[in-house]
Amino acid sequence: MMAGRSLVLWAALLAGAGQAKTIQVAPGPGAAEAVQTALIEAAPGDTVLLAAGRYAFTDGLSLDVKDVTLAGVGEGKTILSFKGQKSAAEGLLITADGSVVRDLTIHDAKGDGIKWKGVNGVHVHDVTVEWPDGPKATNGGYGVYPVASRNILIERVTVRGASDAGIYVGQSRDIIVQDNIAEYNVAGIEIENSMFADVAHNVVRKNAGGILVFDLPNLPQMGGHSTRVFGNRISDNDTPNFAAPGNVVAEVPTGTGVMVMANRNVHVFDNEISGNGSAAVMIVAYKKPFDSAGYNPLPRDVVVRGNRLRRNGFAPAFPGGAELAKAVGGTLPPLLWDGAQTYLVDGKPVTEVVRIGSDVPALTLNLPSATADMAAARPAPVQLRAAGLPPEPAPVAVELRATR
Template sequence: MRSYYSLLYLAALLWLSSCSPAPQEAAPGEIATDLYQTLQEQLITAEPGSVVEIPAGTFEFDRPLSLDGIPNVTIRGAGIDATVLSFRYQKTGAEGLRVTADSVTLEGFTILDTKGDAIKLQDCNGITIRNVKTSWRGGADESNGGYGLYPVSSRDVLIENCEASYASDAGIYVGQCTNVVVRNCYAHENVAGIEIENCTHAEVYSNRSEQNTGGILIFDLPELPAGNGRDCKVHDNDIIENNHANFAPEGNIVGIVPPGTGIILLAAKKVEVYNNRIIGHKTIGTAVASYYITENPWEDKNYDPYSYDIRIHGNTYERKRAMPDLSKDFGKMVNYLFPGKPQDILYDGIVDDTRSGSNPMNLCIDQPGSDLRFANVDAANDFEEVQQDVSAYTCAPKG
C-alpha cells in the first residue's frame, strides 16, 4: 500500500513540474539576467548530444551567448516567432550568438538588434541553421551589424527556412566555406540579401531575395585565408525588386553594389545561374565582372581576379521601368552607356590575356526571347567597343 501511494505522490510531483510556468518575459529595458546565466551555463557544460532549450518569450540580453568546442549540440527555441532574444542594450561583445563547435544545430528562434553580427559560426564542421530569424528593428542603418547569419571558414553548411533583414552587409552570408546549401530562405531589406564569398561547392535555391540593394552576390575576394572559390549553382530563386538604397558603411566591398541589382558574379568561377525569376530591377538583372572592375589593389599572389566558366540560362528577366541608379559608380556606368535603360545581363568584358579563343572566359548564355538586353561593356578599353549582340556567348547548357 505504501508503495502504491508513493507512486501516486511521485506522479503528482512529475505532473506539477511539467506544468510549472515558463520564465516570464522581461519588462521593457529589463535584462533577463537569470535566463542568460542559465543558458550560458548549459552551453558551457553541455555534452555531445545535448539540446539547450530556450523558452518562448521575448528576452533582453546585454552580452552574447557562446558555444565553444563542444560538438553535436542543438540550440533550440520554441519557434521562429515564439522565442525572441533582443540585444538592443548590449554592453559587451558584438555577436548575439557565437559558435565554434562541430555538428551544431540552431533552430526555432529570433535574434534582434545586436551590436555586431547576429549569429556567427566559425571553424565548424557541420552546421544546420533552420527556422531562425535575424533583424534590426530600427530599419536600414549603416550602424547595424554587418551580417545576420554568418558561417565562415566552415564545412558542410545548411541554412534553410530562415529570414534575415536590415543587415548593413549581407542578411545571409557564407564565407570561405566548403559544401554549402542555402534554401527556402527569405532575405529582405539588407544591402546584400544572400552572399556566397570565397566558397567551394555551394548551392543557393528556392529562396526569395527582395527589396535589398543586391539580391544574390557570388564574390571571390583577395587577401582572405581561403581564396579562389568555385562551383556554385544559383537556381529557382525569386530575386525581386532589389532596389533598396545602399546603406553599407564606407569602405565595405558591398558598398559598390548599385541599388537595383539582381545578381552579381564578381571574380566568380564555375557558376551556373538558371531558372530564377529576376524581376523589377532598375539597374542590372545579372552582372558578370572581374575584380578589376572595383579598381581596388591587392597583394595576394595566388588570387585569380577573373570570372569564367559562367553559365546563365533559363531565367526570367523583367526590367523595372526606371532610371538606372546614379548613387554608385557601377550604376553611373550603366546609365552613361544605356541612358534610362536597365540591363538584363551586363558583362565587363575583362579577359585573361593568357586565354585564347573567341570566348576565352567561357561565358555561356542561353536565354529565351528576343527582348534580352545584354552588353559586353569592354571595360578594359574604357568602353570603346560596347557589344550588345549576345550571339557570341550563346551556348547550350551542359546536361
C-alpha cells in the same frame, strides 16, 4: 541540365546518444546568465530549450561544445534581444562541430547575428535575425554567417536589416542555402570565396543587391567555384545601399539582382528576376589592385540560362549607368558584363579568355582591364554562347547529424 534539390545526408549522433538531455531555460531575472551557463554545461547530444518570452543580453553568447542544439519554441515566440549588448562582435558565436540552431528570433545583435567559425556541420532553420528599426549602417554586418566551415545547411531563415549581407557564407565548402527570405539588407545572400554551393528556392527582395557570388583576394581561402543559383525569386532590390564606406558591398549598385564577381563555374538558372533597376545579372571583375599570389580577379565560366526576367535595368545606379541606359534605348539588357579580360600581376598584364554563356541579350562594357573605370568603357551588344563551357555542377550534398 541537372537542377534538382540538393542532398542532405543525416548521420546518427553516437557520442552520448543514450544520455542526451534537454536543458530548459525560461525568461526572467538571471535568464541571460542561465542561457550561457546551459551552453557551457551542455554535453554532446543535448538540447538547450528556451521557453517563450524575451531574453535580454548585455553580452554575446558562445557555444564550443559539439553536437548541441539551441532551440526556441518558435520564431517570434522565443526572442533573444541584444539591443543592450556591450561587448562581443556576435549575438551568438559557435566554434563547435555539429550545432543546430532552430525556432527562435534574434534582435539587434551588435555585430553579426549568428556566426560559426571553423566548424564541420552547421544547421540553422526556422530562425529570424533582424534589426527591427530598419536598414541602418550601424546595424550588425551579417545575419547568419558561417565562415571557414563545411557541411552547411541554412533553411527557412529570415534576415532583415544586415548592413553587409543577410545570409553570408565565406571561405567554406559543401553549402546549401534554401527556402529562406532575405529582405532590407545591403546584400540578400552572399557566397564568398567558397566551393560547392547551392543557393536555391529563396525569396530575395528589397535589398540593395540580391544574390552575390564573389571571390576576394587576401583571404586564407581563395579560388571560389562551383555555385548553382536556381529557383529563387529575386525582385525589387531597391533599398539604397547603406553599407559602411570601405566595405566591399558598399560598391554594389542598388538595384542589382544577381552579381558574380571573380568567381568560377557559376550557373544562374530557373530564377524569377524582376524589378531590379540596375541589372538582372551583372558579371564583373574585382576592380581593386591586389597582391595575393594566385588570385584571379576575372569571372570565369559563368552560365546564365532559363531565367524568367521582367522589368530590370530601368534605373542603373552605378556611375555612368544612366548615360549608358540612355545610349541603348533607356533600359539595359538583362545581362551586363564589364568585358575585362586582362589584369595585372607584379605590374605585368595577364590576359585570358573569359567564357560566359547566356540565352538573353547582353551588353559588354569592353573594359580594357579589371581595374579600368567607366571612362574607358566601349559598350556594345554581345552574343554570349554557352557552348564549350563546363557543365552545371552536381547538386551539393552536405552531411549533418540527425536531431531529435
